[in-house]
Amino acid sequence: MGRYKEAYAALDRAFQLQDSLSRKQKVDVTLELESKYQTEKKEQEIALLNTEKELVEQQKTNQRNLLLGGIGITSMIGIFLFVQYRNRKRTNDKLRELDRLKSNFFANISHEFRTPLTLIMGPVEQRLSSENISPEDRQDLEMIDRNSRRLLNLVDQLLDLSRLESGKYQIRAVEGDLGRTIRTQAEGFQYLASRRNIEFEITVEDLEKAWFDRDVIEKVMANLLSNALKYTNSGGGVSLRASRNGNKAVLSVRNTALTLDPKNLEKLFERFYQADSHTEGAGIGLSLVRELVQACHGSVQIKALDESTFQIIAEFPVAKEAFKAEEIADRSAEGAVAPVRKATIDPGPGDAFEEFTEIDERPIILVAEDNTDVRQLLRNNFSKEYKVIEAGDGKRGTEIALERVPDLIISDIMMPEVDGLTLCQTLKSDERTSHIPIILLTARAGEEDQYKGLSTGADAYVTKPFKIKTLNTRVSHLIDSRKALRERYSQEVILRPKDIAITSLDELFLERVQKVLDNRLTESSFSIQEFSEAVAMSRMQLHRKLKALTGLSASEFVRSQRLKLAADLLRKSDANVSHIGYEVGFNDPSYFAKCFKEAYGVSPTEFSKKSS
Numbered sequence: 333m334g335r336y337k338e339a340y341a342a343l344d345r346a347f348q349l350q351d352s353l354s355r356k357q358k359v360d361v362t363l364e365l366e367s368k369y370q371t372e373k374k375e376q377e378i379a380l381l382n383t384e385k386e387l388v389e390q391q392k393t394n395q396r397n398l399l400l401g402g403i404g405i406t407s408m409i410g411i412f413l414f415v416q417y418r419n420r421k422r423t424n425d426k427l428r429e430l431d432r433l434k435s436n437f438f439a440n441i442s443h444e445f446r447t448p449l450t451l452i453m454g455p456v457e458q459r460l461s462s463e464n465i466s467p468e469d470r471q472d473l474e475m476i477d478r479n480s481r482r483l484l485n486l487v488d489q490l491l492d493l494s495r496l497e498s499g500k501y502q503i504r505a506v507e508g509d510l511g512r513t514i515r516t517q518a519e520g521f522q523y524l525a526s527r528r529n530i531e532f533e534i535t536v537e538d539l540e541k542a543w544f545d546r547d548v549i550e551k552v553m554a555n556l557l558s559n560a561l562k563y564t565n566s567g568g569g570v571s572l573r574a575s576r577n578g579n580k581a582v583l584s585v586r587n588t589a590l591t592l593d594p595k596n597l598e599k600l601f602e603r604f605y606q607a608d609s610h611t612e613g614a615g616i617g618l619s620l621v622r623e624l625v626q627a628c629h630g631s632v633q634i635k636a637l638d639e640s641t642f643q644i645i646a647e648f649p650v651a652k653e654a655f656k657a658e659e660i661a662d663r664s665a666e667g668a669v670a671p672v673r674k675a676t677i678d679p680g681p682g683d684a685f686e687e688f689t690e691i692d693e694r695p696i697i698l699v700a701e702d703n704t705d706v707r708q709l710l711r712n713n714f715s716k717e718y719k720v721i722e723a724g725d726g727k728r729g730t731e732i733a734l735e736r737v738p739d740l741i742i743s744d745i746m747m748p749e750v751d752g753l754t755l756c757q758t759l760k761s762d763e764r765t766s767h768i769p770i771i772l773l774t775a776r777a778g779e780e781d782q783y784k785g786l787s788t789g790a791d792a793y794v795t796k797p798f799k800i801k802t803l804n805t806r807v808s809h810l811i812d813s814r815k816a817l818r819e820r821y822s823q824e825v826i827l828r829p830k831d832i833a834i835t836s837l838d839e840l841f842l843e844r845v846q847k848v849l850d851n852r853l854t855e856s857s858f859s860i861q862e863f864s865e866a867v868a869m870s871r872m873q874l875h876r877k878l879k880a881l882t883g884l885s886a887s888e889f890v891r892s893q894r895l896k897l898a899a900d901l902l903r904k905s906d907a908n909v910s911h912i913g914y915e916v917g918f919n920d921p922s923y924f925a926k927c928f929k930e931a932y933g934v935s936p937t938e939f940s941k942k943s944s
Contacts, residue, residue, distance in 0.1 A: 445487045446796035451705045452480045453797045454713075484797060485554075489620050492551070496623040503545050503627055504661035510581060510650060511539035513546060514574045517553040524561060531569040539576055542650035543660075548624045555617035556585045556644060563589040563642075579651040580630075586643040621646070629654055694719045695739035695811050700729030700755060701773070702747045710742060713800055714807070726750030730758055733765050737876030740811055742803075745774035753788050760789035764873050769810040773798070858917065863890065894918065895931045902940040912936070 456477045459465060465473070492501065515536045525532035560570045568588035575582050625632045630648025637643055652660070697714050700723040701707045711720045721736060723729035727749035733741060741759070745752035752772050759765040769791040792806050848866045864874040894917050901912050913924035913936070928936045 445483065447703055447706060449480055449484050449487075450797040451703075451709060452476060453484075454709050454800055456480065457800060480797075489551075489555075489617065492620055492624070496620075496627060501627055503548065503655065503659040505543045505545050505628075505652075505655045505659050506661045507541060507543050507652070508546070509540045510542035510544050510549065511536045511574060513544075513549055514539070514553060514572075514583070517550055518557065518572050521557045521561065525570065528561065528564075529566045530561060530564050533569065533571040535571070535573045537575040539574060539581060539650070542576075542581060543652045543655060544581070544648070544650060545628060545661075548628055552583070552621050552624055552646065555621045556583070556646070559617050560585050560587040560644075563587060565589070576650070577647070579649055579654065580647050581650045583646040583648075584643060586637070586641065588640050589642055618644075696721060696736065697807070698723065698729060698733055698736070698738040698741045698743075700726060700741065700743040700747065700752065702744060706744070706773075713804070718807075726752060726755040730755050733759050733768065734762065735872070737765060737873050738768060739814070740807060741768055741770045742773055742807070743770060745772055753784065756788040756790050764869060764877060767814075767877070769814065771803075771806060771810070858890070860890075891927060892931070895928055898924070898928065898936065899932065899939065902936060 456473050460470065460473050460477065515534065518534045518536075522532055557570070557572065564570055564587045570585070570587040573582075573584045573586075575584075622632050625646050625648055628648045630646060632644065632646040634642065634644045649655075695718050697718045697720050699707050699710045699714075699720060701710070702725055704724075707722050707724075711722065714720050718739075721732060721738065723732050726743070726747045729741070729743060729747075730750060732738075733755075741755075743752040743755050747755075750758075752774065756770050756772060759768060759770065770789070771792040771794055772790045773794050774796065791810055794803055794806065844867055848863065860871060860874075864871045867874060869877065898912050901907065910921040910924075913921050918924035918927075925935055928939070932939055
């Protein structure tokens with residue numbers, strides 16, 4: 333058509349459109365690829381996050397499994413340890429129970445030994461104190477006394493071993509001259525050594541200002557020297573040496589003994605070991621020595637110096653720092669007891685009341701003891717100064733005490749039916765007998781047993797075998813102290829329960845008595861029978877109770893109260909003397925004047941004038 337310019341322009345336009353379309357297509361492809369890339373990238377990120385999440389969850393699962401496993405293992409270990417602890421606790425409880433039973437066994441055996449020892453040593457002591465015995469009899473009695481004390485020593489050794497094993501042996505260290513204590517103990521064996529033709533050498537160096545338990549040292553010395561002399565043949569020798577090594581004391585005992593085998597030396601410290609069947613003794617002495625020395629934080633050993641010479645060396649501290657605080661004894665002295673003046677009360681003449689009197693005015697002692705010989709010993713000892721009534725067991729003793737209301741009771745602890753502790757607790761909690769002093773007599777010498785006995789209200793605790801003089805002193809002191817309270821009452825114008833009462837029950841009793849007298853004292857017809865019924869006691873019980881607390885019988889007590897009331901009225905009133913006599917309950921004015929003069933030393937008229 334010849335239109336070249338238009339054709340060229342159309343072609344150029346076509347190329348432009350084609351380029352535009354091509355660019356648009358490239359942009360679309362690019363956007364599509366970018367979208368695919370972003371999508372794949374996000375999918376990868378999501379996959380990565382999912383993987384990380386799965387790893388975290390797996391880690392948490394592993395941790396939870398580990399925690400549960402740890403808890404499970406810990407629980408199993410805890411259960412195992414608990415079972416072990418429970419089994420061990422049961423074992424320890426059984427062992428403690430066995431120790432307790434063994435301690436009780438030794439205590440009971442001790443009781444069985446100490447009772448016959450009391451029956452032996454008491455009469456022997458009395459006979460030896462007499463000058464009217466022949467030399468032959470004295471020699472026999474001294475032999476009995478010596479062997480009785482030896483048996484008592486064996487019993488004490490068994491008890492000491494029992495206390496050491498149970499951990500109840502208490503060390504009481506004091507400062508003193510250890511050398512003098514050792515020398516004194518050793519010199520006591522010189523006579524035995526000379527009798528057996530044994531040379532006995534004692535060397536004690538300066539051991540002043542040493543801390544030690546005197547009882548332990550005495551027991552250690554006695555056992556070491558007695559064993560040394562026991563194993564030494566006639567013509568041999570024993571030497572004792574005591575010295576100081578720094579803060580320790582060294583005690584050495586050397587002896588010649590042909591009968592001992594050096595191979596068996598260590599067995600000497602075993603309990604109940606005996607070198608041969610002919611050896612005397614029970615074989616507990618050296619065992620006790622080792623236990624006692626170890627309890628004092630020391631050590632003991634035995635060695636053979638040659639074929640026939642043996643040496644025991646005991647070392648123990650003598651410095652205060654070596655002992656615990658509870659092992660240091662309190663040396664504070666107890667206050668001296670002032671002598672008690674005895675009160676004497678003269679019975680007045682009879683009045684309108686029925687007199688409750690006894691011909692024998694000696695104090696009554698009740699002895700509650702299941703052993704007939706012990707009762708006989710106590711009866712023979714006290715029958716000269718006191719009236720003695722007896723009971724074979726605690727039940728009967730309680731009944732007699734409530735019926736007779738004695739002035740003092742001596743009771744054994746270990747008795748059939750009712751023991752002494754129950755008897756003491758029963759009587760101390762009864763208003764009729766709460767004032768009666770009670771002495772517990774027993775073979776149990778431990779501090780714990782004494783605390784238990786005294787906690788029931790007992791006034792004294794005496795262990796068997798006891799000294800007759802010691803028991804007499806305690807009985808006399810307790811009875812005299814009650815008499816002092818009665819004398820104090822006799823000086824009072826009116827009844828003051830708190831000043832007179834021994835226990836709270838006595839105070840309540842006296843307060844009840846005072847209330848009865850406040851209501852009935854001035855009634856001339858008021859009788860002793862009515863008095864006893866008003867206070868819910870029998871006439872005997874009321875008589876004994878008032879006699880113990882005031883020193884007066886029931887009738888004397890009422891008369892005394894009337895006279896004190898009359899004296900008070902004479903001070904405060906100008907009434908006629910006869911009128912006051914009738915007002916306080918006296919029917920006979922002359923008898924009133926006589927009683928008043930006996931009580932106050934002057935007639936009622938003179939008393940009234942002096943008071944005004």
